[in-house]
């Protein structure tokens with residue numbers, strides 16, 4: 001099993017990242033030659049992440065686009081959750097097989113549901129109770145962070161179940177929305193604090209196999225579109241008809 005962090009820059013013959021006197025891409029191809037499978041640790045290895053953000057001058061390239069003759073298991077996140085990383089390796093060693101993967105190459109056991117599906121603030125989302133500013137009464141009460149840009153409805157990861165630091169907490173529990181760091185191309189999908197809208201293609205029971213690709217494409221479009229329609233629309237403490245419809249779609 002070859003576990004890879006980061007991604008190789010291909011521009012200038014790989015000269016933007018040299019390890020032990022040789023380009024990363026050369027080391028990667030050499031190390032992958034005889035492995036059974038590759039694990040791409042983190043969003044950089046899985047998708048390209050910040051290094052591959054536009055205009056990507058170094059041509060940073062995710063592992064699966066360089067190693068094409070081996071199975072590549074993506075374990076995205078910036079960073080990925082330690083327990084998830086450990087569990088993927090443990091599963092492979094214990095059962096002597098690869099874990100079931102979704103359509104994007106992520107282990108279903110950890111990336112099969114959205115943050116939103118298991119978020120402890122979800123009852124507030126369903127009740128239309130939202131934080132409107134970072135220091136309002138709703139924030140103190142722990143209401144839903146959707147209007148503050150939370151990307152939990154479009155992010156597949158185990159943060160809301162496994163959590164972080166031995167299960168102590170995760171971003172939403174600390175009061176900040178999910179930024180969607182484990183999704184493909186999240187750096188190019190718009191500001192962290194613009195909310196996701198118009199995703200009516202799937203519901204709570206959907207999984208990444210059926211909707212992940214649709215959601216990934218829709219988020220950027222939806223965020224840009226929403227910026228135009230959301231200005232000056234909200235009265236503090238009162239949910240508008242538009243908000244209600246939008247929430248029901250998510």
Ligand code: SF4
Pocket residue numbers: 115116117119120121122123125143144145146150151152153172177178
């Ligand atoms: S929008 Fe974010 S804070 Fe609200 S329920 Fe979904 S994941 Fe939790």
